[in-house]
Amino acid sequence: MIEAQSRERSVRQRYAAGAKERADKLCCPVDYDSEYLKVIPPEVIERDYGCGDPSGYLREGETVLDLGSGTGKVCFIAAQIVGPKGKVIGVDMTDEMLEVARRNAPVVAGRIGCANVEFRKGRIQDLALDLELLDRELKQNPIADAGSFLAAHDLAEELRVKHPLIAGDSVDVVVSNCVLNLVEPKSKRQLFDEIFRVLKKGGRAVICDIVSDEEVPEEMRNDPELWSGCISGALTEEGFLQAFEQAGFYGIQILKRDSQPWRTVQGIEFRSVTIEALKGKQGACFERNQAVIYRGPFKEVLDDDNHRMERGRRYAVCDKTYNLYKKAPYREFFEFVDPIVDVPLAEAKLFDCSRTARRHPKETKGQDYDVTTEANNKCCDGGSCD
Ligand SMILES: C[S@@+](CC[C@H](N)C(=O)[O-])C[C@H]1O[C@@H](n2cnc3c(N)ncnc32)[C@H](O)[C@@H]1O
DSSP, X not given: OOOHHHHHHHHHHHHHHHHHSOOGGGOOOOOOOHHHHTTSOHHHHHSOOOSSOGXXXXXXXXXXXXXXXTTSHHHHHHHHHHOTTSEEEEEESOHXXXXXXXXXXXXXXXXXXXXXXXXXXXXXXXXXOOHHHHHHHHHHSOOOSHHHHHHXXXXXXXXXXXXXXXXXXXXXXXXEXXXXXGSOXXXXXXXXXXXXXXXXXXXXXXXXXXXXXXXXXXXXXXOHHHHHTTSTTOEEHHHHHHHHHHTTOEEEEEEEXXXXXXXXXXXXEXXXXXXXXXXXXXXXXXXXXXXXXXXXXXXEEEOTTOOEEETTXXXXXXXXXXXXXXXXXXXXXXXXXXXXXXXXGGXXXXXXXXXXXXXXXXXXXXXXXXXXXXXXXXXXXXXXOO
C-alpha cells in the first residue's frame, strides 16, 4: 500500500523531470489548432503532457483557470482566444513546470500583444492555499517542533481565508488537461468541490482526462509508475461524471470520447474524454407559470433535479430552470410555453422544485380564458395562405 504522500511525490518527481526534458510515455497525441501554436516557444510545445484540448470550448473575454498547467501550452492558447478582455490563470504544484511556464509567458505576451496569463503555485485539490505565500512564511518561521507544526497549520488556514490562491466565484471556465487523475483518491472529492467553489454561478468546467472502462484494482493503484503516468489514478467513465454531479454540477455531458484506448493495461482500457459540467442551479425557485415540453426523440428524460419528463407533455418548471433550458445545451430539446399573463419576478411565489408537476393549459392561459378566434394566418409559412 503506497501512501498518498508518496503518490504525490512520484507525480512531482516525474513532472519535474518532464519539465526539463520531453518524456514521451507521458503524452497522448493531441491535435491542437496550429494557428495558436505559432506564437508558443518550442520547449513549451514539446513538453506537452495533455490528452485533449479544452481550449476549443473557450470564448472571448472569459476568465479561465487551468488546473495542472504544466509548461503552459493550454494557457497560452487560451490567452489568444479570450483576448485582452479575458484572463488566464495556470495553477501547478511543480516548481520546474512553473519555471518553464513563467519564463515563456513574457515571450508569448510580446507576440500576441497582451499579458493576460499568470501562473500560480498550488495543489489543485486545495485551490485556496497559495503555496508560495506559505513557502515565504515558513522560511521566516521554520517548522522545528510540534508547536511550530501546529502554528503552520493555523497559518495555512489563515492564508486560505485572507489571501486565497483562487477566490470563490471568480472564474468563468475551469479547464484541465490530463491532471485530475493524478490527485490521490482521498482528495478527489475535495478536488471536485474546489472546482465548483472557484467557478462563478453560470460558469462551467471543461475537463480533458483519462478514464478507465473498469474499476482499477488496488495493486495497480499502488504502482507509482502507473499512477504518475496518468493511468492508475483514473476514475471510471461513469465515476468521472458522477463526481461532477456529487459536487453540485448540472448539465454534465461528454463532449468528446476517444473510441480507441490510449493504453490498455491488464485488459483495462484507458482513454481520453472531454466533459463539460455547469454551475448555476443554486438559489431559490420561483413560480411564474411557465412550462416546457420535451420534444424527444427519447420517450422520456430525467433532468438533474429528478424531474422525469415524457415526450410531448407540458411540465411546470421554476423560472430558473425555464431560463436555463432556454440556453445551450438544453434549448434544442424543449418547447417553451409562457403564460398569457406574465407573473413579475418580484411578485412570484416560491416553486417546489422537488417534485415533477404537469402544467395544465388552463394555468398557462388563466382559469377564465374563454376566447374564440378566427383562423390565425400566421401558421402558414411567410404569413400567406394562398
Ligand atoms: C500530465 S501533466 C499535464 C500538464 C499540462 N496540463 C499539459 O497539457 O501539458 C500533469 C501536470 O499536473 C501537475 N500536477 C499533478 N498533480 C497536481 C496537483 N495535485 N496539484 C497541482 N498540480 C498538479 C504536474 O506538476 C504536471 O505539470
